[in-house]
Amino acid sequence: MQEWKEMLELAEKWALEAGKEQTARAEKPMEMSSKSAAIDLVTEMDVWTESFLTENIRRHYPDHLMKTEESGAYEGNSPYEWVIDPIDGTVNYARGLPFYCISIGIRYEGETVAGLVYAPKLDEMFEAVKGEGAWLNGNRIHISETKRLDEAVVGSGFPYDKGTTEDNNLPHVQQVVPRLGGFRRTGSAALDLCYVACARLDASWEIKLHDWDVEAGLLLVREAGGRTKVSEEEKGLYALAAAPGIYTELEALIKR
Ligand code: IPD
Secondary structure, eight states, X not given: OOHHHHHHHHHHHHHHHHHHHHHHHTTSOOOEEESSSTTXXXXXXXXXXXXXXXXXXXXXXXXXXXXXXXXXXXOOSSSEEEEEEEEESHHHHHHTOSOOEEEEEEEETTEEEEEEEEETTTTEEEEEETTTEEEETTEEOOOXXXXXXXXOEEEEOOXXXXXXXXXXXHHHHHHHGGGSSEEEOOSOHHHHHHHHHTTSSSEEEEEEEOHHHXXXXXXXXXXXXXXXEEEEETTEEEXXXXXHHHHHHHHHHTOO
């Protein structure tokens, strides 16, 4: 078995354990603080989950690199790197909305080779392995066959600094939404990508993301048959994922 499949199996075990703790803890009052903006939150469970995951990884793979949302980079001497968002959709989590998840991507020599996104409240485990496919709770998933924008349901999100700079995606939203069948904003970029992978959405795009938000989700979309585009901009990543039938038309509308 390729080493990264064993890593993914362990990641699945740890994500299930951490997710159980997240849903249990969500019932009680929680400590939280703000980061880049008042609504850019970090809860005690973001911090707890990140330590739980990084400690387990360190114990099993002491030389692996890690990149995490809350504490940054962990150096190592290995071709493997773990890219971790302990809770994507923290605002949802803090408000009792079910769209939050743990996202873990695994890179080998800089390329994403495996990943998972686990939404504990919904008990949905999305997984992908490069060249082998994508799954939801063990069942193969595929991208939608939608070919028309006016039949498509598309997701996006808004950067935390949307109120303080004109460099946001509101103009794109204004441009695209009238042409779509429907528009959704779940509050989790990682789950949006999973929903594209399993055809609940036909596409999603967002700006000012980080690789921990999208590392696993983009692999899921590609392995489910979708097209993706990521570019590094000054303030983060621009990421687009779409069903092949609408990719070109959508990409032209939201070009930056
Ligand atoms: C955020 C979510 C949100 C997106 C933000 C992300 P976080 O991640 O994915 O949907 O709009 O750009 O930062 O802060 O909840 O981990």
